[in-house]
Amino acid sequence: MNSTTIIDKVRIILQDPDAVRWNADELLGWLNDGQREIVLLKPEANTSSFDTNLTTVGETRFSIPDDGVSLVEVVRNQTGTKRAIRLIDRAFLDAQNPDWHTGTNAAEIKYYMVDPRNPREFLVSPPSNGSAIVEIIYTSNPTEVTTGGDIVIDAIYANALVDYISYRAYSKDADHAANGQRAIAAYGTFLQSLGLQAQAEQRRGAA
Numbered sequence: 663m664n665s666t667t668i669i670d671k672v673r674i675i676l677q678d679p680d681a682v683r684w685n686a687d688e689l690l691g692w693l694n695d696g697q698r699e700i701v702l703l704k705p706e707a708n709t710s711s712f713d714t715n716l717t718t719v720g721e722t723r724f725s726i727p728d729d730g731v732s733l734v735e736v737v738r739n740q741t742g743t744k745r746a747i748r749l750i751d752r753a754f755l756d757a758q759n760p761d762w763h764t765g766t767n768a769a770e771i772k773y774y775m776v777d778p779r780n781p782r783e784f785l786v787s788p789p790s791n792g793s794a795i796v797e798i799i800y801t802s803n804p805t806e807v808t809t810g811g812d813i814v815i816d817a818i819y820a821n822a823l824v825d826y827i828s829y830r831a832y833s834k835d836a837d838h839a840a841n842g843q844r845a846i847a848a849y850g851t852f853l854q855s856l857g858l859q860a861q862a863e864q865r866r867g868a869a
Contacts, residue, residue: 663817696826697804705801716790732781734799736774767791825852
């Protein structure tokens with residue numbers, strides 16, 4: 663979907679068709695912020711499939727591409743039998759075979775592990791012999807949209823972007839009580855459109 667179409671919808675909500683209060687660069691900047699916020703909250707909004715070469719011999723730790731935010735899945739080997747790669751709990755493997763990091767190097771990977779505290783890296787077993795190639799799915803950071811360009815994330819999130827941009831616009835004038843309330847409402851609608859309203863309310867209740 664074209665960014666201009668989204669911004670035009672926002673201007674209708676803001677009742678600012680002539681860009682008197684909010685200029686085009688501001689709204690476009692918030693659109694780009696909105697894309698990143700959506701991907702942060704809903705990683706599946708911008709995923710990519712990629713074949714990565716595990717070229718370091720004897721290594722068990724590898725990284726997703728530079729444009730990546732977090733790993734979603736290691737799917738399969740891309741050489742030989744193209745065997746599926748299973749997700750396994752690292753604590754289980756550590757307990758069963760504490761020396762697995764120094765096991766026999768192989769071209770075919772059997773298992774992978776992820777740590778939510780380090781989402782850009784993943785572990786594999788057995789260690790790569792330098793020729794292993796695996797297919798991964800990862801969340802990528804949305805590229806900046808320029809004036810008139812198409813959004814990077816799926817068009818299904820267009821309404822969420824409208825809500826996010828409205829939230830940021832109203833927040834700019836939050837010293838006016840009405841706009842402060844509008845900002846809160848717009849952000850709530852944004853979360854609701856992503857299916858995250860309940861989680862946000864639970865966090866507020868726990869605070």
